[in-house]
């Protein structure tokens with residue numbers, strides 16, 4: 001039984017916090033709603049996994065690029081996108097043509113879903129969900145992690161509008177679908193620019209599958225946290241996607257690792273912008289030219305935060321490896337051919353571990 005006092009310090013030695021949060025589906029939001037005063041020990045990260053101010057650079061000059069897409073067909077914009085993908089692995093886009101209302105709606109829908117009673121959310125957990133394509137969960141891989149992460153999520157794998165309408169939670173379904181639809185054109189355009197930079201002239205059917213054959217949308221919820229400095233919202237990782245399109249709210253907390261050194265740069269929230277990052281699959285397809293960069297999210301002591309990433313992926317049965325156009329000039333392949341679903345399963349089997357997943361595909 002969970003303690004029921006409104007405000008108290010829990011004794012995480014005697015109370016089974018993990019069972020309450022993970023198995024009973026209360027999530028970290030369930031803990032936050034109890035107004036706990038101290039962080040349960042299960043969430044205390046080792047020192048090296050916490051972000052301290054000495055690791056972080058706060059300098060306008062050191063921010064990831066912000067790219068204005070209002071002139072997307074310009075070669076100049078193409079170059080900016082490819083350059084950002086090579087040098088930073090992360091950038092923000094503005095003037096992309098997607099109405100801001102679509103963003104507001106999906107953020108509201110995220111708050112609405114996580115405000116549901118635990119019992120209702122738990123209908124979508126690994127144990128109770130009627131489909132593998134809809135999953136409510138907490139942390140990343142609680143069964144494999146030494147310390148849990150301060151995040152709840154709903155993960156929705158898109159198959160068709162019909163399936164989404166039938167199976168995704170009504171509290172957020174329509175807004176999540178709308179957000180996916182409205183980003184389609186931008187995703188295609190970004191991919192075309194990125195492919196031009198790799199000498200790929202045309203995105204045919206096979207390439208379309210490899211680059212954007214499947215999509216998954218996650219709704220992330222990071223409740224206000226006691227002792228945020230002792231834990232993390234999301235640990236160090238790179239995404240396994242080709243591209244990730246991330247909508248964050250105005251709270252902030254996402255940090256990316258600067259290529260070539262050990263410093264972490266904040267990704268400042270910009271109203272109306274989307275954050276774009278290269279995932280492992282595109283790093284592999286580009287034979288390392290485009291960089292899938294390590295990133296992480298801190299916990300926040302004052303505010304709840306939401307974010308909504310769309311992971312653009314190959315199809316699970318696609319085989320990924322360096323593209324033929326990239327190797328044409330005689331460049332040596334650094335990655336082998338791997339079945340994408342094997343790669344993803346490898347990622348999901350372990351706790352977040354920075355950039356180590358990509359070793360799975362190294363020659």
Ligand SMILES: CC(C)(COP(=O)(O)OP(=O)(O)OC[C@H]1O[C@@H](n2cnc3c(N)ncnc32)[C@H](O)[C@@H]1OP(=O)(O)O)[C@@H](O)C(=O)NCCC(=O)NCCSC(=O)/C=C/c1ccc(O)c(O)c1
Nearest residue numbers: 132135140155216234239240241311313316341344345348
């Ligand atoms: C994902 C898989 C491989 C699942 O295969 P399937 O045969 O259905 O296996 P499964 O038994 O359901 O899942 C395998 C394990 O992954 C875990 N898992 C599956 N889906 C998810 C999910 N959405 N979130 C977390 N864990 C998951 C399960 O918990 C399984 O482990 P276990 O509980 O059995 O120990 C398959 O559906 C697939 O290939 N999908 C298409 C591609 C795809 O969806 N790619 C994902 C891109 S996501 C991406 O790029 C980043 C994701 C991310 C990053 C940081 C976070 O903090 C985070 O939460 C998520």
Ligand SMILES: O=C(O)CCC(=O)C(=O)O
Nearest residue numbers: 220234248254297307309
């Ligand atoms: O919440 C964020 O800003 C980023 C989340 C993230 O990295 C992920 O879900 O893969």
Ligand SMILES: [Fe+2]
Nearest residue numbers: 237238239295
């Ligand atoms: Fe990520």
